[in-house]
Amino acid sequence: xxxxxxxxxxxxxxxxxxxxxxxxxxxxxxxxxxxxxxxxxxxxxxxxxxxxxxxxxxxxxxxxxxxxxxxxxxxxxxxxxxxxxxxxxxxxxxxxxxxxxxxxxxxxxxxxxxxxxxxxxxxxxxxxxxxxxxxxxxxxxxxxxxxxxxxxxxxxxxxxxxxxxxxxxxxxxxxxxxxxxxxxxxxxxxxxxxxxxxxxxxxxxxxxxxxxxxxxxxxxxxxxxxxxxxxxxxxxxxxxxxxxxxxxxxxxxxxxxxxxxxxxxxxxxxxxxxxxxxxxxxxxxxxxxxxxxxxxxxxxxxxxxxxxxxxxxxxxxxxxxxxxxxxxxxxxxxxxxxxxxxxxxxxxxxxxx
Amino acid sequence: xxxxxxxxxxxxxxxxxxxxxxxxxxxxxxxxxxxxxxxxxxxxxxxxxxxxxxxxxxxxxxxxxxxxxxxxxxxxxxxxxxxxxxxxxxxxxxxxxxxxxxxxxxxxxxxxxxxxxxxxxxxxxxxxxxxxxxxxxxxxxxxxxxxxxxxxxxxxxxxxxxxxxxxxxxxxxxxxxxxxxxxxxxxxxxxxxxxxxxxxxxxxxxxxxxxxxxxxxxxxxxxxxxxxxxxxxxxxxxxxxxxxxxxxxxxxxxxxxxxxxxxxxxxxxxxxxxxxxxxxxxxxxxxxxxxxxxxxxxxxxxxxxxxxxxxxxxxxxxxxxxxxxxxxxxxxxxxxxxxxxxxxxxxxxxxxx
Ligand SMILES: CC(C)[C@H](C(=O)O)[C@@H](O)C(=O)O
Ligand SMILES: CC(C)[C@H](C(=O)O)[C@@H](O)C(=O)O
Numbered sequence: 001x002x003x004x005x006x007x008x009x010x011x012x013x014x015x016x017x018x019x020x021x022x023x024x025x026x027x028x029x030x031x032x033x034x035x036x037x038x039x040x041x042x043x044x045x046x047x048x049x050x051x052x053x054x055x056x057x058x059x060x061x062x063x064x065x066x067x068x069x070x071x072x073x074x075x076x077x078x079x080x081x082x083x084x085x086x087x088x089x090x091x092x093x094x095x096x097x098x099x100x101x102x103x104x105x106x107x108x109x110x111x112x113x114x115x116x117x118x119x120x121x122x123x124x125x126x127x128x129x130x131x132x133x134x135x136x137x138x139x140x141x142x143x144x145x146x147x148x149x150x151x152x153x154x155x156x157x158x159x160x161x162x163x164x165x166x167x168x169x170x171x172x173x174x175x176x177x178x179x180x181x182x183x184x185x186x187x188x189x190x191x192x193x194x195x196x197x198x199x200x201x202x203x204x205x206x207x208x209x210x211x212x213x214x215x216x217x218x219x220x221x222x223x224x225x226x227x228x229x230x231x232x233x234x235x236x237x238x239x240x241x242x243x244x245x246x247x248x249x250x251x252x253x254x255x256x257x258x259x260x261x262x263x264x265x266x267x268x269x270x271x272x273x274x275x276x277x278x279x280x281x282x283x284x285x286x287x288x289x290x291x292x293x294x295x296x297x298x299x300x301x302x303x304x305x306x307x308x309x310x311x312x313x314x315x316x317x318x319x320x321x322x323x324x325x326x327x328x329x330x331x332x333x334x335x336x337x338x339x340x341x342x343x344x345x346x347x348x349x350x351x352x353x
Numbered sequence: 354x355x356x357x358x359x360x361x362x363x364x365x366x367x368x369x370x371x372x373x374x375x376x377x378x379x380x381x382x383x384x385x386x387x388x389x390x391x392x393x394x395x396x397x398x399x400x401x402x403x404x405x406x407x408x409x410x411x412x413x414x415x416x417x418x419x420x421x422x423x424x425x426x427x428x429x430x431x432x433x434x435x436x437x438x439x440x441x442x443x444x445x446x447x448x449x450x451x452x453x454x455x456x457x458x459x460x461x462x463x464x465x466x467x468x469x470x471x472x473x474x475x476x477x478x479x480x481x482x483x484x485x486x487x488x489x490x491x492x493x494x495x496x497x498x499x500x501x502x503x504x505x506x507x508x509x510x511x512x513x514x515x516x517x518x519x520x521x522x523x524x525x526x527x528x529x530x531x532x533x534x535x536x537x538x539x540x541x542x543x544x545x546x547x548x549x550x551x552x553x554x555x556x557x558x559x560x561x562x563x564x565x566x567x568x569x570x571x572x573x574x575x576x577x578x579x580x581x582x583x584x585x586x587x588x589x590x591x592x593x594x595x596x597x598x599x600x601x602x603x604x605x606x607x608x609x610x611x612x613x614x615x616x617x618x619x620x621x622x623x624x625x626x627x628x629x630x631x632x633x634x635x636x637x638x639x640x641x642x643x644x645x646x647x648x649x650x651x652x653x654x655x656x657x658x659x660x661x662x663x664x665x666x667x668x669x670x671x672x673x674x675x676x677x678x679x680x681x682x683x684x685x686x687x688x689x690x691x692x693x694x695x696x697x698x699x700x701x702x703x704x705x706x
Contacts, residue, residue, distance in 0.1 A: 076545070081571065084544050084551035084558070091545045121582050126474040142513060147548040155516040156552035160495060163508040190596070191437050192429070192444045195500040198437035199509035205437070218434065222603035223632075229474050229582060229607040243543070247600055250575035254582040279576075 003036045004307060007067040009060075009097075009273075011045040012090060013280030014290035015073020022071050022295035025319075029303065029312045040067065044097065045075030045090035045280070055093030061100055064271060069306035071299060072097075072275040078282050090280075098138050102269030104166065105173045107301075108134040108249045108277055109263070110232075112256050115324040119257035119333045122229065130232040130255050133181065135174040136245025138266055140166045141196070143242050162196045162241065167203040174239035175211045184215045184236035188224040188244055200241065221248070228252050249277060258332040260291025263298035265305050272306040274298040291330035293320055354387045357660060360420040362413070362450075362626075365398040365443060366633030367643035368426020375424050375648035378672075382656065382665045393420065397450065398428025398443035398633070408446030414453055417624060422659035424652060425450075425628040431635050443633075451491050455622030457519065458526045460654075461487040461602045461630055462616070463585075465609050468677040472610035472686045475582065483585040483608050486534065488527040489598025491619055493519045494549075496595050515549045515594065520556040527592035528564045537568045537589035541577040541597055553594065574601070581605050602630060611685040613644025616651035618658050625659045627651040644683035646673055 006026065010019035023039070030037040042060035049055050055075070064070050075090040097103070110132040117124040145159030171187070178185045187204040189197035201218055208216040219227065221244040227234060228248065232255045240248060253259040259278040266273040276294030284290055296316060304313035359379065363372035376392070383390040395413035402408050408428070417423050428443040450456070463485040470477040498512030524540070531538045540557040542550035554571055561569040572580065574597040580587060581601065585608045593601060606612040612631040619626040629647030637643055649669060657666035 081545070082558075084554040089545070121476055121479040121584070122474050123476055142543075142547055145510070149548065149552070151516070154518075155514060156548040157498070158513040158547045158549050160511040160513065161508060162510075163504070165507075190495075190599075192434070192442070193596075193599075194495055194511045195502065195509040196511050199502070201437040205435075222599045225578065225600045225604035226606055226612065229604065231474070243546075244600075246543075246546075246575045247578045247597075251578035251582065251604060253579055259579065 001034045001036070002307065002309075003038075004068040005038045005040070005066075006302075007064050007070045008039055008041045009044045009064070009070055009072045010041070011073040011075040011280065012047055012077055013074060013282045013285040014278075015045075015075065015280050017285070017288070017290050018276060018292040018295035019071060019073040021292035022299040025296050025316055026071070026299045026303070029316065032315075033309075033312055044072070044093040046077035046079070048093055049088055049090065055088060055090055056096045061097065064097065064101060064273075067271055069302045070271060070273040071295070071302060072273050073295065074276065074278065074280040076280040076282070095143060097273065098266065099144060101271055101273065102139065103266035103273055104137060104139045104268040105170050105266070106134075106136040106138040106245065107177075107265040107267070108136060108245075108252075110134065110249070110252045110255050113261070113321060113324050115321075116257035116261070116333055120254055122232070122254060127232060127255060132232065132235045132252060132255070133177055133237045134245060134249050134252065135170055135177065135237065135239040136249060137162075137166065137170045137240070137242045138245075139242075139268070141242035160194065160196050160243070162199055164199065164203055167200050168207065171204050171207050171239055174237050175207060175214055178214045178237040179211070182236040183213055184217075186217050186219055186224065186235055186238045188219050188221045188238060188240040188248065190221050190244075191218070192220060196241065204239070224248060225251060228255070253277060258291065259294070260330060260332045261293050261297070263294050263301050265298075265301040267305060272302070274302040274306075289331050291332050293330070296320060354389070355660065355662075356389045356391075357421040358391045358393070358419075359655075360417050360423045361392055361394045362397045362417070362423055362425045363394070364426040364428040364633065365400055365430055366427060366635045366638040367631075368398075368428065368633050370638070370641070370643050371629060371645040371648035372424060372426040374645035375652040378649050378669060379424070379652050379656070382669065385668075386662075386665055397425070397446040399430035399432070401446055402441055402443065408441065408443055409449045414450065417450065417454060417626075420624055422655045423624060423626040424648070424655060425626050426648065427629065427631060427633040429633040429635070448496060450626065451619065452497060454624055454626065455492065456619035456626055457490060457492045457621040458523050458619065459487075459489040459491040459598065460530075460618040460620070461489060461598075461605075463487065463602070463605045463608050466614070466674060466677050468674075469610035469614070469686055473607055475585070475607060480585060480608060483588075485585065485588045485605060485608070486530055486590045487598060487602050487605065488523055488530065488590065488592040489602060490515075490519065490523045490593070490595045491598075492595075492621070494595035513547065513549050513596070515552055517552065517556055520553050521560065524557050524560050524592055527590050528560060528567055531567045531590040532564070535589040536566055537570075539570050539572055539577065539588055539591045541572050541574045541591060541593040541601065543574050543597075544571070545573060549594065557592070577601060578604060581608070606630060611644065612647070613683060613685045614646050614650070616647050616654050618651070618654040620658065625655070627655040627659075642684050644685050646683070649673060
């Protein structure tokens with residue numbers, strides 16, 4: 001029986017729908033185990049711009065900082081996607097949250113539920129047993145380097161930057177995680193092109209001396225993108241920079257059948273943030289078809305990593321598994337070959353409890 | 354009957370083996386059609402560093418510049434991969450060639466030969482009919498921006514940079530190509546994060562007004578990485594920046610069954626360069642198992658694009674197709690389910706003529 005304070009930050013689009021479901025699951029767990037969870041809800045992204053004139057207010061940030069964990073949805077809006085000149089953008093709220101909360105490590109577990117073997121574009125025999133844990137660096141790279149225009153706006157630039165310390169702290173987390181798993185670490189970079197890549201490789205090479213029990217391989221980011229599809233089972237833990245991590249984990253979502261299945265944990269100096277890896281998906285917003293499983297699994301990661309509640313976390317994962325075993329699906333993970341029941345996000349939850 | 358001068362630049366590793374085969378095919382075509390092709394061979398990459406103290410000499414570059422086309426292999430060596438502090442690197446030869454010859458457009462056609470439907474990790478029903486043409490920008494981005502170290506070598510940086518003009522000229526080529534195909538263009542960027550991405554999107558949006566017949570979509574690079582696997586048939590022409598193009602085309606190689614099948618054409622201000630998209634693959638060098646088809650198809654692109662020899666080019670592609678139809682395979686594209694003949698690179702060529 002524990003007391004915890006959780007901030008719910010649904011953000012935009014389907015973030016609203018799926019986070020509501022994630023929260024319900026957390027509430028059920030609290031009731032079941034006799035925990036006392038309290039909640040605050042804050043705005044972030046497009047809706048925050050509309051209501052507060054800022055993609056993330058100081059107040060919202062403080063509320064997050066003072067909480068025990070944040071369950072986050074997604075940010076974004078087509079309006080900004082189509083207007084590259086917009087000065088204030090939903091994503092700035094996300095970046096501010098990541099930077100100010102010191103969330104330098106983004107964990108993205110890629111694991112296929114056996115029941116979804118048929119839902120992927122990749123052949124089941126290539127996928128079966130694939131189990132990858134990504135460590136994506138989250139507070140460096142072109143995301144936070146200097147950027148702007150010169151030559152009267154006719155040239156744009158973005159600076160990618162990494163310090164030795166930044167590489168070390170994310171690599172350490174990845175090495176430690178590999179130790180509790182299959183003891184393999186792949187570090188993905190572009191050391192053949194980028195100076196940040198060469199620093200990255202140098203640091204990981206040096207650190208590998210402290211982890212003689214871990215088998216380390218260095219791959220170029222392009223080769224990694226290829227190998228993820230060709231032979232996903234060759235990977236255990238993958239550590240990579242912010243931008244490569246963004247691309248490679250979206251790609252790897254196909255290993256798990258759908259983006260709608262993938263949760264992530266962003267951790268670092270203080271409060272952890274838990275979120276689906278999918279975006280705000282305005283094309284399906286309000287239709288009740290969004291897959292809430294990524295948010296539910298994000299809640300499971302929250303319980304496990306921020307609260308140390310292993311049993312509670314496993315119960316959530318088990319519930320998802322049971323629901324899939326029983327043939328329930330959202331549209332994105334339905335196997336066109338079989339005729340399984342399909343259900344909406346909210347209803348799926350009813351089943352979970 | 355035409356007179357042409359071709360530079361052969363095999364580079365390193367399997368580059369040597371496959372380019373020799375590519376050249377033989379060009380020679381056969383010349384003999385068959387009564388063309389008079391002359392050849393020069395130059396060093397580039399690791400072997401050039403060893404022999405000349407430079408990854409690409411001024412002389413070699415001049416020889417390329419004065420030729421009608423270059424058939425290139427690959428550069429790289431494990432020595433440098435494992436030593437991120439090396440000052441002189443094989444890749445510098447490649448970058449110098451690309452920059453000095455003004456090769457700003459790298460065309461990478463991704464097309465699956467029907468016979469190889471089974472060789473991919475992706476399900477045949479997802480792949481069948483996929484036909485994508487990538488336009489990867491090749492002389493900008495972090496590849497050529499300022500890069501270095503600061504804080505006593507403890508911080509590394511790479512500058513990504515694009516000018517309006519650089520985006521326009523590659524986008525124009527992509528729009529024009531889409532016009533001769535299925536009239537769909539996808540532009541992949543990270544406009545939600547990068548200023549270069551916002552400039553990129555702005556330029557492509559503006560240009561699309563000149564191409565009302567082309568259906569344009571803007572996707573984030575991460576979403577593109579996901580969609581390439583989920584539904585490759587949705588794409589026709591894809592245009593993207595240098596770094597994203599590097600990653601996305603390596604990934605997309607899995608749509609064609611193997612990297613060993615993919616050719617590319619680098620074109621721009623003058624002499625065009627034709628090369629496999631695969632690397633120097635030192636792990637299989639000297640074993641005679643490298644797939645020469647990428648180099649053969651590069652030769653076909655060379656005949657078509659630089660020499661305007663459509664018939665000759667098609668004959669090469671047809672020969673590859675016949676060879677696959679007859680069940681000949683290299684190791685990388687063998688389908689484990691069926692028992693097809695397997696042959697070495699050099700022998701495969703015997704069949705082709
Ligand atoms: C919304 C976008 C800016 C973000 C990113 O690029 O980091 C998203 O793709 C993610 O992966 O969290
Ligand atoms: C060898 C390497 C530097 C090169 C690149 O990154 O451009 C290669 O991957 C390619 O795609 O041609």
